[in-house]
Each structure stands twice: as structure tokens, then as C-alpha cells.
Amino acid sequence: MMELVCPAGTPASLRAAVDAGAHTVYCGFADDTNARNFPGLNFSRPEMAEGIAYAHARGARVLVAINTFPRAGDEATWHRAVADASTAGADAVILADLGLIAHAAEAHPGLRLHLSVQAAAANADMINFYAATFGVKRVVLPRVLSVQEIAAINREIDVESEVFVFGGLCVMTEGRCSLSSYITGRSPNMNGVCSPASHVTYTEEDDELAARLGGYTIHRSAKSEAAPYPTLCKGCFKVGPRTGYVFEDPASLDASELLPALAKAGVCALKIEGRQRSRAYVAQVVRNFRNAVEALEAGQPMPAGMLAGLTEGQSATAGAYNKIWR
Amino acid sequence: MDLTIGPIQGFWDADLWSAFYARLAEEPAVKRVVIGELVCSKRLPFYQDRLPEAIEQLLAGGKEVAVTSLALVTLKRERKMTADLPGLGLDVEVNDLTALAHLPDGAQFSVGPLINVYNEGTLRFLARRGAARFCLPPELPAASVERLAKAAGTIPVDVWGWGRLPLAISGRCYHARYHDRPKDQCQFVCAEDPDGLAVDTLEDQKFLAINGVQTLSAQCANMAHALDRLRHLGVSGLRLSPQSTGFFEVIGLFRDLIDGRIDAEAFSEQALPHAPGGSFCDGFIDGPSGVAWRNQIPA
Structure with missing residues (x-):
């Protein structure tokens, strides 16, 4: 088995x-x-x-x-x-x-x-x-x-x-990723954490909830929707004229x-x-x-x-x- | 402080590639060049036949030349590429431990910034295997750099000095995904963005940049203001990461900085127009986060 x-x-x-x-x-x-x-x-x-x-x-x-x-x-x-x-x-x-x-x-x-x-x-x-x-x-x-x-x-x-x-x-090859320490100073490799809760804020703005990591906006969702945790490689971002989940969906x-x-x-x-x-x-x-x-x-x-x-x-x-x- | 030019991270037009190395060969400020494909094995055939000439030019120009391994080796042809590296007769810069597995016993090699050298035990293991030069991972804080440089003894230790930082590598190609193409039919669309494609947040904060399967920092690392400290910590060289425009101006400015003709303030002011993404970071070395510039997180 x-x-x-x-x-x-x-x-x-x-x-x-x-x-x-x-x-x-x-x-x-x-x-x-x-x-x-x-x-x-x-x-x-x-x-x-x-x-x-x-x-x-x-x-x-x-x-x-x-x-x-x-x-x-x-x-x-x-x-x-x-x-x-x-x-x-x-x-x-x-x-x-x-x-x-x-x-x-x-x-x-x-x-x-x-x-x-x-x-x-x-x-x-x-x-x-x-x-x-x-x-x-x-x-x-x-x-x-x-x-x-x-x-x-x-x-x-x-x-x-x-x-x-x-x-x-994980979307990135694990053990080969320093995105989290780039944005928060704390990483899986060095600290055993990714996108740590200590660096997450949720702020109500107009009719939306902004989820930020280390001050960077990872998601904005309507207040009526469930807001995903702001894991930084699973956020919604802008590239050129397009907006979307550049790396991976949540x-x-x-x-x-x-x-x-x-x-x-x-x-x-x-x-x-x-x-x-x-x-x-x-x-x-x-x-x-x-x-x-x-x-x-x-x-x-x-x-x-x-x-x-x-x-x-x-x-x-x-x-x-x-x-x-x- | 020696200057090493790292491998080109983006996918460049072959003629631009050749012209870059021809000019680099003539550049007196550069001691060492790491050449070859780091990011995507599919790019190599576009310039592979030009490698011997470029290497010859660099050697004739008095440069030390190393050839990099791929950053992530999975496919059969990638394993073969990696196994063939020692046969080139050049110093191999290991950027995936697969390359180590293929080096003959006792052969000397270099360790690149994508190898996880976080502590003395790892550094000593690699040194015993024949590591003769280290470029440390960009993520390391000053305290670690100092201890590793000390543990390295007479083995030279470099740090990342300039360029968009290699933050992650993936099995997925973000350029292909962005253009709604499967990875196997990417049509080499990453060539449109030789220095990476900017990824901004919904509030237009500069965040990251994509380069095929690689994720880079949006900001350009610039260690000018840490130079004296790095020297003091025992660092013997800086790695500059190539960019498709303005790179030789940056090399010249680094030489002026290292030789004391300009200070870090003047360096950064004159180098900023050449920075990919248009802004700097140097926060990994003493915080609070990698994206910080002179201890301040961008607003």
C-alpha cells in the first residue's frame, strides 16, 4: 500500500x-x-x-x-x-x-x-x-x-x-524562492515562513477589502466575497494592459x-x-x-x-x- | 573589489548577445565573466553556436571565463547540457547542484548565487569538493555574509552588486502564461522583454518582474552604499547582472566608485537612469526587507 x-x-x-x-x-x-x-x-x-x-x-x-x-x-x-x-x-x-x-x-x-x-x-x-x-x-x-x-x-x-x-x-520551486523575504524580510529558507501573518493587513476601502503583505497589495475583493489570504505568489497583479493572477490563482x-x-x-x-x-x-x-x-x-x-x-x-x-x- | 559579470538572465537577440560579449572583452574594468544559459534551456540553441567565439574574445581580452549551469535542471536534454559542462574546459559555475554531481572528483568549480549557501557547513562541504569561488545568495544579511567570508578563508567571496534580483525559479513559464500559451508553444515570447516584464500591484506599486520561468525583483539591486561595509566584511568582488541597455555606463560608474573617484551618492544619481525598473533596492543586506532602499521600504 x-x-x-x-x-x-x-x-x-x-x-x-x-x-x-x-x-x-x-x-x-x-x-x-x-x-x-x-x-x-x-x-x-x-x-x-x-x-x-x-x-x-x-x-x-x-x-x-x-x-x-x-x-x-x-x-x-x-x-x-x-x-x-x-x-x-x-x-x-x-x-x-x-x-x-x-x-x-x-x-x-x-x-x-x-x-x-x-x-x-x-x-x-x-x-x-x-x-x-x-x-x-x-x-x-x-x-x-x-x-x-x-x-x-x-x-x-x-x-x-x-x-x-x-x-x-507552492508555485515556485521550493527552497529556491526568496519572494517572501524580498517583501517582508522573512522567508521559508531562513525563517520557515512565507508571506507571514505578522506582515498582513486587511483594510476596508470604499466597498472593497484590500489584503496587503508588507504594504504591497496582493488582492482587492468585494466586501461580500471571501478574501483569500495574501500569499504573494497567488495575488492579482497588473502586467502591461492586463490584470490577473500572473503566477497562480489562489x-x-x-x-x-x-x-x-x-x-x-x-x-x-x-x-x-x-x-x-x-x-x-x-x-x-x-x-x-x-x-x-x-x-x-x-x-x-x-x-x-x-x-x-x-x-x-x-x-x-x-x-x-x-x-x-x- | 573585483567585478564579475553574471550570465545574462533575459533572452536576448543573438546579434545583441554577440555584440555585448565582444564589447565586454574590451572592457578593462571587468575581471571575470560568467557566460551561458541560466534560465531556460529552450533559449540556448539561438546562440549556442556563438559561444566559442565569445569565449575566445573574452579570454583574449584577459578575462577569466566561467560557464554557468542552468538554474533548474529537470528534462533529459537539460541533464545532458549539465553533464557536458565540464567538457568545455572552462570553470563551471554551479547554479543547480546537478552540475556538482557531474563534475569529476577533485575538479575546481565556482558556486553561483542560486546555490543555497546559507552557513559555514555548506560552504565548507562545497570547498572540500573543490569550490574555488562563491557568489553568495542575494537573500543573505550582512551578519551571514561576514561569517561566510570568514569561513571561506582565502577562497574569494562575491555578492550581488547590481541588477534585478533572481528571486525565484519555477516549472511554470510566466511569460507563456501571460500570453495564454502553453509552455511548449511559448514562441519565445520572453524575447520581447530582455530585461524582464514588470509586474505591478493593483495600486501600481512596482512589485516584481517576470522572465520566463524566473521571477525577478522589480527594483534594481544596487550595493553602492554598502560597498565599504562589504569590503570590511571580507567580500572580494561584486557581481553585476547584464542588462540590454546602459550596462557599460554602469560598469564604468562601478569602477569610478571602487577606485574612489565618485562616492555612492554620485554613483546612484548617475546610475539611476540605467536601472531596469527605474528604482533601487539594497535591503537584503541589512533590512528591513529585500525591497528596501537604504533601509526604507518604498511608499
Whole structure:
């Protein structure tokens, strides 16, 4: 059966995900070592150990994401996170930074290493390099590849591949984007945040609601409409005489209909984005995806409309998995 | 302070491309040139046959020449392009780690600004593999630049000195999307905007610029006012990013600035008419955000 890798922003979400049928849960420490460094989210050291024990007791695995790029002069914070994840019994750590991967491979030879989507390993040569150099066992593929390209990569690599199937969608190659720090001073790579809420303002002007990020207008919507969160690559902008969603609509990823194709492409694990989401949301998405992978395993059709109502009241897209998206 | 001319980020007409490198070869202020295709593998066939002559001219002009890798390698032909780079016999500037995978053991190489060198561990790993020069990611603050320059020891470290900043790379082509074309049938429409196509907010704030699969800053980075500090931090060179007009005036102004003939105020006043997008930024180095110019966020 394809492995379901599910998000947990809190210990309660971890338990909810495990109880709902997650094979694997991923989470991070409550600091800037992980790429969902949001207020009130993530795990203390004791919470991590308890969460891992809870999952292990129920046959589930826990991966610890330490997938920001360590600050110069402060690498010890990231090294400590790797050591503490190992001590807590993590089944693997998810890393992006070359230096941190080199450190983990050397200092923790028994620890399983997964290559984060933030490492942007988008072809077999780079993936094989990480496998040969550091013994990386799994790669989370960047969201720039079509299903066909994923299949071709899997034919040329010996490590496992994991792909995102549901939740937030990055339009840019992750780990290679500094749009957020350009506008707000805080970025996914350095701070574990994109378009941070601390820099968002909503202002009523005439009959419209202006959503701004760092003072830059990302959307204007009629007061009667739902205003999307001003993620900067999903805004409405002007280019020449035209106005529109230059980079991407305010859409989220839903590749649930592609599960059979992804299985055929040799993908071994399916990742659900959303460590910032509620426990109830996580439980429902996990339950639905668990039903889907079980149906797939049994050779039955996918449950139809299984995720309706969960795509943030927004449109959903299969992103780059369909080549036409590009 | 050495001046390195980075690879052309936009898609230029082949004759303009050739004339640019012929003139660059004669430009005494430039020490080093990085040439080749950074952004889109589909552009390369339009000028590939001109590369040997341009490289020869640059070498004859006394320039050090490096050839860049693509910024994002996915397709088969891109992997082959990347694998072929070491065979050119030139210094390879790695801008996607795929290129590192193809370098023979022990070979020297350069590390470009699109490689995530955020800390000493990464820098040391690359140095052990043969990195002989670094251009740091533009996103880094002064404190990181200082620590990395120190960790590099005798290995020269450059920072981005001039030009629209390379902020993101994607699988999606924004030029094709803007013109309602699939990426595979883009008809090379990015050639209409050799220095990028401006993206403004609904309130006409200058925001970003698109260049095919790449997203650039709307503002032109200009590190003139940080020059003395960068020297003090241990930075040994500035990277200037080519633009289709006014670039040689900018090079001349940088030489005047570095040699002390003009100060940063005079530099910025005289360089502003040549800045793509018509405004400056230098905020990544000490905040509050990348778009800031001399610590002020544009109104």
C-alpha cells in the first residue's frame, strides 16, 4: 500500500492523524529549524518524544522536519535539532541544507535521512548524488514535475520517492524562492515562513477589502466575497494592459484523482501538506486518503468527491503533475 | 573589489548577445565573466553556436571565463547540457547542484548565487569538493555574509552588486502564461522583454518582474552604499547582472566608485537612469526587507 505521510502541527493533531489511519506523521520542533515556524505550532522536546511513543505504540512512524537552512553562526541550533530528533526516536529526519545533511550523515550514521522538497532535487542525477554521498533513503520530489517525469525519475533512482498530493501549493520551486523575504524580510529558507501573518493587513476601502503583505497589495475583493489570504505568489497583479493572477490563482493542490497514476509511476509515499491546519481537518483528510489508498490497493475505484469541501473554499489544481499547468 | 559579470538572465537577440560579449572583452574594468544559459534551456540553441567565439574574445581580452549551469535542471536534454559542462574546459559555475554531481572528483568549480549557501557547513562541504569561488545568495544579511567570508578563508567571496534580483525559479513559464500559451508553444515570447516584464500591484506599486520561468525583483539591486561595509566584511568582488541597455555606463560608474573617484551618492544619481525598473533596492543586506532602499521600504 502507498504510505500516507500526514502533517501534525501539534501533539493533538499527531494523535488525530495516527487515529485516523496515518501510516506516518511528520512534524517539527517549535523554532526556526522547520518550514512551518508559526506561532503556537510545533513540538517541544518532551512533546516530540511523547508523540513518537504514541505513534510507535500504534504502528505509525514519525518523521521530523528540520528543513530550513541553518543561519551562519548558529548551526548548532540545527545540529541539536537533529540530535534531539534522533534521541526522541524519530524514524527519519527530513533535511534540505547540504551542510546539515553532511553533518547528520557523519554524526548520526544510524539515522535515516529524507531529502526535503526544499532541497529541490528535480532529476535523477541530483537524487543519486545525495544517495551516493550521504546515504539519503528517500526524496520528497519538488512540485515542478509531471507524473510522467516522476515515473522516469523513479526508473533511474534506487531511493524511495514521496510526493505532495493535497494542501497548500507552492508555485515556485521550493527552497529556491526568496519572494517572501524580498517583501517582508522573512522567508521559508531562513525563517520557515512565507508571506507571514505578522506582515498582513486587511483594510476596508470604499466597498472593497484590500489584503496587503508588507504594504504591497496582493488582492482587492468585494466586501461580500471571501478574501483569500495574501500569499504573494497567488495575488492579482497588473502586467502591461492586463490584470490577473500572473503566477497562480489562489488555488490549493488536490492530486487525489492522480493516485493510481502516481502509484504506477513508482511513488512510494503520498504527502499531505498542512501542519498549520486544525486537528479536525487533518483527521478528515487523513481518513479520506486512507480510504483511497486502501481502495487503490484492493484494485477498487477511487471514492468519488472524497475531498469536497476541504480545499479551503478555493479552487483546486493538480499543479505540475499535469504537464499543461506549466 | 573585483567585478564579475553574471550570465545574462533575459533572452536576448543573438546579434545583441554577440555584440555585448565582444564589447565586454574590451572592457578593462571587468575581471571575470560568467557566460551561458541560466534560465531556460529552450533559449540556448539561438546562440549556442556563438559561444566559442565569445569565449575566445573574452579570454583574449584577459578575462577569466566561467560557464554557468542552468538554474533548474529537470528534462533529459537539460541533464545532458549539465553533464557536458565540464567538457568545455572552462570553470563551471554551479547554479543547480546537478552540475556538482557531474563534475569529476577533485575538479575546481565556482558556486553561483542560486546555490543555497546559507552557513559555514555548506560552504565548507562545497570547498572540500573543490569550490574555488562563491557568489553568495542575494537573500543573505550582512551578519551571514561576514561569517561566510570568514569561513571561506582565502577562497574569494562575491555578492550581488547590481541588477534585478533572481528571486525565484519555477516549472511554470510566466511569460507563456501571460500570453495564454502553453509552455511548449511559448514562441519565445520572453524575447520581447530582455530585461524582464514588470509586474505591478493593483495600486501600481512596482512589485516584481517576470522572465520566463524566473521571477525577478522589480527594483534594481544596487550595493553602492554598502560597498565599504562589504569590503570590511571580507567580500572580494561584486557581481553585476547584464542588462540590454546602459550596462557599460554602469560598469564604468562601478569602477569610478571602487577606485574612489565618485562616492555612492554620485554613483546612484548617475546610475539611476540605467536601472531596469527605474528604482533601487539594497535591503537584503541589512533590512528591513529585500525591497528596501537604504533601509526604507518604498511608499
